[in-house]
Amino acid sequence: MIDQLEPTRRLHVDDDRLQTFIDRGWISPSVREGQCVICDVDVARAALIVDLVDDMGLNEEGVDLVLDLLDQLYGLRSAFGHLIDTLAVQPGGVRVHLLNDARRLNTLSPRRSSTFR
Template identity: 70%
Template sequence: MLDQPEFARERRVDSERLQIFIDRGWISPPIVEGRPAFRDVDVARAALIADLADEMGVNDEGVDLVLDLLDQLYSLRFAFGNLIDALEVQPRGVRRHLVNDARRLYTLTQRGSRALR
C-alpha cells in the first residue's frame, strides 16, 4: 500500500487532483492510521481515469459513467462466478435442466430482439 505522497509521485497526480478522485468516489482507499492507504486497484483506477480524462478528453461526468459501468461489469462477473460455483455442485440432472432452460430463454430473447429491429 502507498501513502498519499507516494501515490501522487507514482501516478504523477498532484494532491489536489488526487483529492478530487477521492471526493468523487472514483477511488476509495481504506483509511489506515487516519490516512488513506492506496492499493494496487487504486493505482490502476487512477491510471484509467488519467487515460480517460487526459488522453481521450472525457469530462468528469463521462468518467463517472465509465467507472460506474465498469463497476457494474465487475459486480456481474463476480455474481456469475458465484452462480457457476453453485451450479457445479448441483446434481447432473439439475444442471442439465438449468442449461436447457437457459438455452430456451436465450433463444426467446434473441427472437424478441430481432422482432424489435
C-alpha cells in the same frame, strides 16, 4: 490527507488531483491511522481516470458514467462467478435442467447468442 506511499508516486498524479478523485468517489482508499492508504486497485483506477480525462477528453460526467458501467460489469462478473461455482456443485440432473432452460430462454431472446449452443 493523502499518505505519500509508493503507489501514489507510480501514478504521476499530484496530490490535489488525487484528492479530487477521492472527493468525487472515483477511488476509495482505505484509511489507517488517519491517513489514506492507496492500494494497487486505486492506482489502476486512477490511471484509468487519467487516461479517460487526459487522453480521451472525457469530462467529469463521462468519467462517472464509465466508472459506473465498469463497476456494474465487475459486479456482474463476480455474481456470474458465484453462480458458476454454485452450479458446479449441483447434481448432474439439475445442471442439465438449467442448461435446457437457458437454451429455451436463448431462443426467446431478440439477440440470439451462440452462448448456449
